[in-house]
Amino acid sequence: MYQTHSMGKKTRLLISILIPILITQLGMYAMNFFDTVMSGHASADDLAGVAIGSSLWTPIFTGLSGILLSLTPIISQLIGANKRENIPFSLMQAIYLAVVIAVAVMVIGGLVVNPILNAMDLSPQVQDIAYRYLKALAWGMIPLFVYNALRCFIDSHGQTRLTMIITxxxxxxxxxxxxxxxxxxxxxxxxxxxxxxYASAIAYWIITFIALFVIIYKQxxxxxxxxxxxxxxxFAxxxxxxxxxxxxxxSxxxxxxxxxxxxxxxxKYSTIIVAAHQSAMNFASALYMIPLSISMALTIxxxxxxxxxxxxxxxxYSYIGIAIAISMAIIFAIAVFLLNGQIAKLYSTDTQVRHMIKEFVIYAIFFQISDAxxxxxxxxxxxxxxxNITLVMTLVSYWIIGLPLGYILANFTPLEPFGYWIGLIxxxxxxxxxxxxxxxxxQRRFRRLILQRKQLEC
Incomplete structure (x- = not known):
């Protein structure tokens, strides 16, 4: 990162940071994408099993790895304040924390995964695939969380192209x-x-070793x-x-x-509906990588x-980023509307599953507009x-408003499974x-603090 003095230069710098982050996020997401798509070509049960496993793993991983995202603003502000001597210490503490989080995930996951799957109304074969998929994925937990800390360190320097290449x-x-x-x-x-x-676990180890090599040997x-x-x-x-x-x-x-x-x-719905829902949700998650990447670039x-x-x-920088996100959302909304049939073909060879995916994917358009x-x-x-306030807003918006509304629409109107999607939107x-x-x-509060600081200096 470096200081810029015009909107044009800020836009170019933000885009130069954003594009590698986006490609990196898509690369990370692509592992899950190919897990789902390739499993779908093995059988509908494999697709449903991997989809269920992913749906349980994704919020845990994204939530806990989100804790490590604190390293990005910490190091970015240290760089901006020219306090680089404190950076190695902060990174090492983040790595220690990442290992502790990963071990905790494996221990707790080993205790609760089976009870959670047993509580779901799944066929025995789908449940078995979901459990063994998560068990295989666990072999990559420690390197995956460590990599997230290393990536935050690299990205906070504006060197997002490196993490793109690694991924x-x-x-x-x-x-x-x-x-x-x-x-x-x-x-x-x-x-x-x-x-x-198992394939994803192997990839996580490779990513981590490459990142370590870069940090040790590259300027x-x-x-x-x-x-x-x-x-x-x-502990401080x-x-x-x-x-x-x-x-x-x-959050x-x-x-x-x-x-x-x-x-x-x-x-509770059929395997076809579950598989189609998860396939469409998988695709919606891919679209989410765009606003998420813009979000990460803006944090830096x-x-x-x-x-x-x-x-x-x-x-x-804030309003440049928001404008880029909204523009991209409109472009992709049009593309999804026109190509939803082709999108469905990516996920399954089953005609019924494809038909349901096409219907679900249309709702993904509205997801990305709000996410933008x-x-x-x-x-x-x-x-x-x-x-802190963001945490409260997220809890209220999704769990107190979105989910109850979705449940009502799904169970007390003809919308059925689509009601949940409307609630989420x-x-x-x-x-x-x-x-x-x-x-x-x-922004108003930050401006007042800056003005007060300048007055004190005078």
Missing amino acids: LTALPINIIFNYFMIFGKMGFPRLGGVGAG PFADYKVFKKLYRVS SWKEQLKIGVPIGF IFFETSIFSAVTLFMS AVGFEAGAARFQDAKQ LGAPIQGILRGYKDV VGLAVGAICLFIRLSVV
Whole structure:
């Protein structure tokens, strides 16, 4: 990151940070995408099993890895304030925290996954595939969480192109091992959807080792000599990261887990509806990578400017990012409407499943319109280190408004499964509006603080 002095230069810098983040997010998401798509070509049960497993895993991972996102504004503000000597310590504490989180996930997951699956109305085969898929995925938990800490460190320097390259390097390996393990090629056993879990775990290890190599040997990261000194665990540093990260993590968890909750409610429907719903949700998640990436780029840019106490620059980045997100949402909404049949063909060879996917995918258009406003604002607020109110807004919008409304529409109107999607859309829209109001409050408050600081200096 570096200071810019015009809207045009800010737009170019933000886009230069954004594009690699977007490609990186799509690359990370593509692992799950190919897990789902390739499993769907093994059988409908494999598709449903992997979809159920993913729906349980995704909110846990995104929520807990969201805690590690606190490292991005922390380091961005340290860079903006020219306090680089504190950065290696902060990174090492984040790595320690990542390992602890990963171990906790594996231990708790081992205790609760079976009871959760037993509570769902699934066929024995689908339940077995979902359980073994999650068990296979667990082999990659520690490197995956560590990689997220390393990635935040790299991205906070504006070097988002590096994480893009790392992720894209691992993606073909994931696809190749999917092919080997799902379909039993090149001497591997035919594991169906379960093989996708092992393939993803292998990819996570590769990503982490490459990131470590980059941080140790590539400039400007090598100058920090991060691993030359063994730092003790600092609970004070963990407290700082958790104070910012826990609200971020829970906010993301409340947003992503709402989709898993809907999947649990929809398990009463046929395997065809469950498979179609999860396929369409998988595609909607792919579209979400665009506003999410803009959000992450804005955290870096706004955090840098906020750390340097440049109010106007931070505000300009905010509205440039929102404008880009809304423009992209409109373009993709038109594309999805025109190509929903082709999208359905990606996920299944079953005619009935394809027909249902086409119907669900139309609702994904409305998801991305709300996300185009809500997700970037969340990133902006993280740049200001304002995270607690966002947590409350997310909880209320999704769980108190969106899910109950979806349940009523699904169970007491002819909409049935589509009612849940309408409830989610309303929740996302309410959340986006509330976040916009909060952003206005935070920007006014930040401006007052800057003016007061300048008056004191005079």
